[in-house]
Amino acid sequence: xxxxxxxxxxxxxxxxxxxxxxxxxxxxxxxxxxxxxxxxxxxxxxxxxxxxxxxxxxxxxxxxxxxxxxxxxxxxxxxxxxxxxxxxxxxxxxxxxxxxxxxxxxxxxxxxxxxxxxxxxxxxxxxxxxxxxxxxxxxxxxxxxxxxxxxxxxxxxxxxxxxxxxxxxxxxxxxxxxxxxxxxxxxxxxxxxxxxxxxxxxxxxxxxxxxxxxxxxxxxxxxxxxxxxxxxxxxxxxxxxxxxxxxxxxxxxxxxxxxxxxxxxxxxxxxxxxxxxxxxxxxxxxxxxxxxxxxxxxxxxxxxxxxxxxxxxxxxxxxxxxxxxxxxxxxxxxxxxxxxxxxxxxxxxxxxxxxxxx
Amino acid sequence: xxxxxxxxxxxxxxxxxxxxxxxxxxxxxxxxxxxxxxxxxxxxxxxxxxxxxxxxxxxxxxxxxxxxxxxxxxxxxxxxxxxxxxxxxxxxxxxxxxxxxxxxxxxxxxxxxxxxxxxxxxxxxxxxxxxxxxxxxxxxxxxxxxxxxxxxxxxxxxxxxxxxxxxxxxxxxxxxxxxxxxxxxxxxxxxxxxxxxxxxxxxxxxxxxxxxxxxxxxxxxxxxxxxxxxxxxxxxxxxxxxxxxxxxxxxxxxx
Numbered sequence: 001x002x003x004x005x006x007x008x009x010x011x012x013x014x015x016x017x018x019x020x021x022x023x024x025x026x027x028x029x030x031x032x033x034x035x036x037x038x039x040x041x042x043x044x045x046x047x048x049x050x051x052x053x054x055x056x057x058x059x060x061x062x063x064x065x066x067x068x069x070x071x072x073x074x075x076x077x078x079x080x081x082x083x084x085x086x087x088x089x090x091x092x093x094x095x096x097x098x099x100x101x102x103x104x105x106x107x108x109x110x111x112x113x114x115x116x117x118x119x120x121x122x123x124x125x126x127x128x129x130x131x132x133x134x135x136x137x138x139x140x141x142x143x144x145x146x147x148x149x150x151x152x153x154x155x156x157x158x159x160x161x162x163x164x165x166x167x168x169x170x171x172x173x174x175x176x177x178x179x180x181x182x183x184x185x186x187x188x189x190x191x192x193x194x195x196x197x198x199x200x201x202x203x204x205x206x207x208x209x210x211x212x213x214x215x216x217x218x219x220x221x222x223x224x225x226x227x228x229x230x231x232x233x234x235x236x237x238x239x240x241x242x243x244x245x246x247x248x249x250x251x252x253x254x255x256x257x258x259x260x261x262x263x264x265x266x267x268x269x270x271x272x273x274x275x276x277x278x279x280x281x282x283x284x285x286x287x288x289x290x291x292x293x294x295x296x297x298x299x300x301x302x303x304x305x306x307x308x309x310x311x312x313x314x315x316x317x318x319x320x321x322x323x324x325x326x327x328x329x330x331x332x333x334x335x336x337x338x339x340x341x342x343x344x345x346x347x348x349x350x351x352x353x354x355x356x357x358x
Numbered sequence: 359x360x361x362x363x364x365x366x367x368x369x370x371x372x373x374x375x376x377x378x379x380x381x382x383x384x385x386x387x388x389x390x391x392x393x394x395x396x397x398x399x400x401x402x403x404x405x406x407x408x409x410x411x412x413x414x415x416x417x418x419x420x421x422x423x424x425x426x427x428x429x430x431x432x433x434x435x436x437x438x439x440x441x442x443x444x445x446x447x448x449x450x451x452x453x454x455x456x457x458x459x460x461x462x463x464x465x466x467x468x469x470x471x472x473x474x475x476x477x478x479x480x481x482x483x484x485x486x487x488x489x490x491x492x493x494x495x496x497x498x499x500x501x502x503x504x505x506x507x508x509x510x511x512x513x514x515x516x517x518x519x520x521x522x523x524x525x526x527x528x529x530x531x532x533x534x535x536x537x538x539x540x541x542x543x544x545x546x547x548x549x550x551x552x553x554x555x556x557x558x559x560x561x562x563x564x565x566x567x568x569x570x571x572x573x574x575x576x577x578x579x580x581x582x583x584x585x586x587x588x589x590x591x592x593x594x595x596x597x598x599x600x601x602x603x604x605x606x607x608x609x610x611x612x613x
Contacts, residue, residue, distance in 0.1 A: 247442035248469030
């Protein structure tokens with residue numbers, strides 16, 4: 001005998017844990033409206049916006065939130081409300097800061113954008129030359145060359161460090177880990193001055209591209225090594241054991257099982273490392289200096305990069321020079337954005353593949 | 359002489375003595391079950407048989423494990439060569455997530471840098487021996503993680519079988535699986551025992567009785583090192599145990 005079970009439409013009350021009484025609803029609305037109102041009144045009375053936000057809105061919101069929280073769900077509700085107010089307030093402040101940084105770069109840099117800003121170099125351009133002439137083409141090329149050079153050296157080194165830390169039982173692992181952490185606190189100008197003292201002040205070479213690349217390596221290395229280490233640690237031990245139990249030498253087990261499993265994390269490590277150094281200015285000012293012409297050879301002569309270009313124009317009395325500097329900042333921002341989007345796409349495509357498999 | 363013998367195996371983790379004087383002889387082409395309560399050292403012991411034990415940082419070992427007449431812990435013996443002869447299936451299915459079903463079966467060859475003239479044939483034989491061929495033959499190129507837990511475990515068995523080991527170690531292979539998958543793996547074990555030696559750790563006493571011809575009962579009392587309390591024909595260990603503690607354990611009085 002066949003039994004028919006008819007489905008019933010989902011009622012509005014299907015989430016009993018979210019039901020809230022009318023009084024509590026009113027209280028919650030009050031808790032979110034009252035502090036705003038008080039702050040507005042304070043501003044109308046002549047208080048500055050920032051002061052009103054910090055000295056009126058935040059304290060009032062804390063007190064009202066705490067009282068309502070206590071009324072709705074007791075003591076726990078009170079601490080919950082206080083923490084929520086603090087977390088949301090400061091998270092929002094950071095978000096506003098971030099957006100305003102990005103926005104001001106876009107706003108100020110946009111006026112310099114044009115095709116020739118990307119394609120031309122800085123030869124015959126003075127601080128007062130109109131924006132219709134010259135551009136950052138030479139600096140884009142220089143940045144890409146130097147970053148590529150640093151990446152070629154740092155990525156194998158950084159991943160090898162991560163492999164040493166996660167896949168071996170080397171006795172000096174804790175020392176290496178500490179040193180890598182210390183290196184990540186190294187001020188970039190110190191890295192630059194070190195290379196300057198070693199190769200340029202000592203007369204071994206003039207200002208040259210490779211010296212800049214060299215000074216970027218200690219800045220990039222800790223980022224690559226640590227992110228790669230994290231991603232290798234995420235690979236379950238069972239996979240390594242499975243590979244070893246099949247009779248694989250350790251290096252083959254790493255190459256064919258562990259590394260592919262950590263692939264997206266390793267790609268992220270490389271991209272974050274690049275993003276870390278692409279905007280570095282100080283070490284480049286003292287090692288590669290600046291150039292107006294396009295230099296395709298990082299092993300011969302001074303070379304321009306976006307950060308040093310920016311540095312050369314930003315402290316000018318001429319509006320056009322300042323606009324050029326903002327333009328260069330926007331170009332750096334675009335390069336970094338491309339990198340981060342690439343990282344997202346590469347890591348997501350793997351998850352999507354997994355999902356499709358399931 | 360049987361091809362696998364454990365002689366006076368002792369195990370330490372750091373300074374802690376966890377296994378004392380284990381002497382076991384594993385008859386060729388038979389299934390030997392290792393039973394005992396949690397923490398008695400049976401999983402630790404099985405890992406000494408293919409030198410996976412030494413991968414644990416604080417591990418220490420005494421005694422001999424004799425494989426084909428040679429002590430595998432003698433200096434100069436390559437652990438990789440040992441593991442090629444002694445396959446292992448783990449408690450939790452661990453197919454390689456970045457590989458397809460077919461690639462998983464062939465992964466052992468790739469990992470040990472060997473080649474085969476007939477890859478497709480090897481894939482089919484291995485999957486058939488692990489009795490999973492019919493379920494996966496139409497989707498060999500699907501990711502291994504698209505299989506169910508029970509299928510993943512049988513895929514791992516097939517992966518070990520593709521290396522044609524003399525001995526197969528199984529460390530609680532069914533503890534993460536449902537009864538249906540468990541039954542299928544037990545059938546596979548019985549079929550495999552016709553041409554290879556199998557050592558299986560299990561918590562499930564019915565399972566030990568169903569699949570094994572010999573049983574070793576491990577016990578660690580009150581923080582003492584674990585020992586083999588009784589070793590004999592499965593029939594005898596379960597029905598007429600000599601040691602009182604074995605009797606208590608197989609009848610469910612403790613553990």
